Amino acid sequence: MEEKVDEKEVQSCELDTLDSIEYNKPDSSYNISFNDLDHAIFSATSNVEFPKDRNLIKKAEDYRNLGNESFKRGFIELAIEYYTKAITTYPKNHEFFTNRAVCYKRKGDWLKVEADVRQALNLEENSVKAHYFLGQALLNLGKRVEGLKKLRKAKCLSEHYKTVHTEEINNEILRSMMKLYLEEEERLNYAVVSLSSFVKELLERENNQGALSEEEYSERTKQVEMINNYVKKTQEREIPKYLCCKISMCLMRDPVITPSGQTYERELIEKHIMSNGSFDPVTRKPCKLSDLYPNYYLKEAVESFLEKNPWAYDEYYT
Missing domain, CATH: 1.10.287 (Helix Hairpins)
Structure with a gap:
């Protein structure tokens, strides 16, 4: 018997790693004019809400919160029911569709994931989540070219909106390329x-x-x-040594250069300095945390190498 979710205990929560990455930006500019005995002629450029819709929006949000709590507790089918009620109550919020898509994703029902995120994109074409989930769905449905295209679109949007999940999306792209x-x-x-x-x-x-x-x-x-x-x-696989960190011997994800000209994975050289002292582990010359600078040239070289040699993703530093 399914446990009932107590509405009084409902708290909003993140559903999935990427389920809270929608960029809170104003709606696209638009003007609305209408003649209604109950409303004045109304014109706006952002975040339009009609008074008559507010109760529906509130009710739909309540359903969404119940869905969030159900998902958090592992009641996927119950979460789907609540998200469906939210969509039925107020079908203009694209996040309700991506919320439900996360549930279908958890079940491996990729056709329904695709259907929901396409609906979300009809409402908000720049939804990072929707493009990301659509890319995953298409790849799992055997539509490889379109799937990778959507993942790259998600990465582009994530970089534009400066979300913290760009790296996660990039990893998904590289994993998919390696598999193909x-x-x-x-x-x-x-x-x-x-x-x-x-x-x-x-x-x-x-x-x-x-x-x-x-x-x-x-x-x-x-x-x-x-x-x-x-x-x-x-088919011989060889990774150029200059692309690898001298500490881990892995392809560098976030390379930084020291004053003595050595390049390391940022996380590893920072750990070394904090644990062993302020010196370069190869040259033994002085090196403080403040002396480390991003090596953008090498980062681009690694990305270019991975693009041409997807098999090397397994050698990427994690």
Whole structure:
């Protein structure tokens, strides 16, 4: 039997890592004029609320808060019911749709996630959450190109609105790219092995039938091996050392440079200075926290390398 949520105990809460990242900005500029016996002609440019809607908005927010509390306690189906009531009561708030989408996401119902966040985007086209969840939904539904496009849109908006979740979205993009890369690599390997086996069998058959001279057979066999070796070489994975932190040996996420010209992962060099003293761990020269400066050039180089070599995400510092 499901536990009832006490409305008196309801407190607003964050539903998911990205569920509270909507940027609180004014609504897009617009003007509304209407003739109504109950209202004066009304014109506004931001945050318009009609008096007759206020009770509905309040009621919908109450349902949303109940949904939040239900989700927090793990009652996903109950949370969906409350968010649905909020949407039915006041369907103009895009956050109600993204709230419900989080529940469907937790259940793995990606079709419903997609439907809800598309509704949210119809109401607020710059919702970071909606673009992020839509990207995840599309990827899980096999729509890879569009899914990555939406994730990149979410990252762009997150950077524009300066939310704290840009890194999380970027990680999702890199994970998705790595997964797609490895899947494509597996298909390529299978195709190369299958084709190589077929050609070898064909050469063997023609050689046994006397259709090929020994010299030609030997040359063709070598060519097949050369192709196999070339494919293997193109799949060799090597990360340039200059992109890696000298402490962790991982790809740097937030590289900073010391006065002596050494670059480290910020978190690790800061820990070193605070634990071991104010000196560069490689050169042993003096180095204080205030001496560390972002190495933007190297950060761009790491991002460019990951874009071209998605497999390297596993070597990213976490």
